Amino acid sequence: MFIVSIDPDECSGCNTCADGCPAHLLKFNGEKTEVAGEETDCMGCESCVTVCPTGAVSINEM
Template sequence: MFIVSIDEDLCSGCNSCTEGCPAHLLGFSEDKAHVVGDESECMGCESCTSVCPTEAISISEM
């Protein structure tokens, strides 16, 4: 299982991560990314981290 962490101070609101996540776990609220899906569905593929231009997202294994 993986934990997705988003640093809201670094998030620019570009929306790249929501388009990059194959599990559709990320969404936007108040122009910042948030985990909106079931985090247990995270595959740890790091697609969201690789497309984030500000490196606001990190994934760690639980």
């Protein structure tokens, strides 16, 4: 099981991560992008980690 989290202090709100998320878990809230679904629905593909320019996204495997 994978758990995704976004550090709001590091997120610039570019929303690039959300565009590529196959689980549609990441949503722009008007200022920043946040985990808007069940964080455990993350498939662990790490697409969001790869595209994030600020290193704000982290994936943890349980």
